[in-house]
Amino acid sequence: MQNFQHKAFDELFDLSGKIAIVTGGANGIGKATALRLAEAGANIAIADLKIEDAQAAVKDIEALGVKALAIECNILKDDDLVAMVDKVVAEFGTVNVLINNAGGGGGGRENPTKISVDDIRRDFELNVFSGWRLCQLCVPYMKESGYGSIVFTTSMSSINKSPNMSGYGGSKAAVNHMVANLTHDFGPEVRINAVGPGATRTAALESVLTPEIEERMLSHTPIKRLGEADDIAGAMLYFAAPISEWVSGQTLFVNGGGVQTLD
Numbered sequence: 675m676q677n678f679q680h681k682a683f684d685e686l687f688d689l690s691g692k693i694a695i696v697t698g699g700a701n702g703i704g705k706a707t708a709l710r711l712a713e714a715g716a717n718i719a720i721a722d723l724k725i726e727d728a729q730a731a732v733k734d735i736e737a738l739g740v741k742a743l744a745i746e747c748n749i750l751k752d753d754d755l756v757a758m759v760d761k762v763v764a765e766f767g768t769v770n771v772l773i774n775n776a777g778g779g780g781g782g783r784e785n786p787t788k789i790s791v792d793d794i795r796r797d798f799e800l801n802v803f804s805g806w807r808l809c810q811l812c813v814p815y816m817k818e819s820g821y822g823s824i825v826f827t828t829s830m831s832s833i834n835k836s837p838n839m840s841g842y843g844g845s846k847a848a849v850n851h852m853v854a855n856l857t858h859d860f861g862p863e864v865r866i867n868a869v870g871p872g873a874t875r876t877a878a879l880e881s882v883l884t885p886e887i888e889e890r891m892l893s894h895t896p897i898k899r900l901g902e903a904d905d906i907a908g909a910m911l912y913f914a915a916p917i918s919e920w921v922s923g924q925t926l927f928v929n930g931g932g933v934q935t936l937d
């Protein structure tokens with residue numbers, strides 16, 4: 675049983691000395707999150723396919739006065755996941771925060787008459803299985819250390835209904851429900867939540883965005899702009915930090931109050 679203790683204001687976002695893994699942390703939402711966690715004092719491991727981008731992110735993180743490590747890792751490969759966690763523990767001693775952020779699919783390209791079951795399997799491997807496996811690998815360290823917070827990057831696609839998005843949308847919906855269940859397995863030392871971005875300006879979004887799509891998106895968005903990676907990173911920091919110590923199993927959508935779809 676954990677006891678509640680009132681915290682001073684400056685403890686609420688304090689991650690000093692904590693160890694955080696950010697998958698897909700070399701760019702976009704993952705990089706913005708890694709920088710925010712580092713500003714809060716966490717040492718960071720960036721696990722990403724793109725090792726040069728990860729190394730560049732490490733330089734930016736170290737400039738904030740914390741330690742950082744770039745690890746080449748394809749989250750689709752189990753050996754990479756195991757080796758990555760082993761490396762983080764060898765370097766830093768434990769894992770306290772896991773940001774399961776790398777993912778993908780969708781983009782309005784999932785026409786069921788044109789794609790195969792392997793395409794759908796890949797969505798689930800990217801967005802669901804890899805993150806589940808990393809939870810399995812990291813939770814023992816979190817429990818042992820007494821502080822653990824896991825955050826998945828899900829998506830507004832997990833609740834939107836759109837054509838050609840069934841694999842991506844279905845896999846991100848699975849993330850929300852998986853998180854709501856896993857909290858019952860991982861408490862009390864470890865919390866687990868998800869952040870669901872709306873359309874957020876990253877390389878992934880720019881590959882599908884046109885001025886017409888953007889205009890349509892903004893017509894359904896009360897806060898009249900698209901998201902920036904920093905908007906999402908703020909919610910990630912909230913879930914990673916002690917301020918949310920009694921929040922678990924939740925999905926928070928960060929979407930300007932609206933709905934942005936490609937159709």
Ligand SMILES: NC(=O)c1ccc[n+]([C@@H]2O[C@H](COP(=O)([O-])OP(=O)(O)OC[C@H]3O[C@@H](n4cnc5c(N)ncnc54)[C@H](O)[C@@H]3O)[C@@H](O)[C@H]2O)c1
Binds near residue numbers: 750878
């Ligand atoms: N940008 C959006 O509008 C948006 C909206 C909803 C959800 N998301 C989700 O946010 C997450 C991050 O997306 P982003 O927009 O920041 O993308 P991004 O393309 O800007 O960055 C993604 C990073 O993940 C890395 N990556 C990709 N596949 C990987 C793999 N197999 N193994 C390890 N690293 C890998 C890339 O190298 C890159 O550094 C994804 O899960 C995505 O589904 C994004």
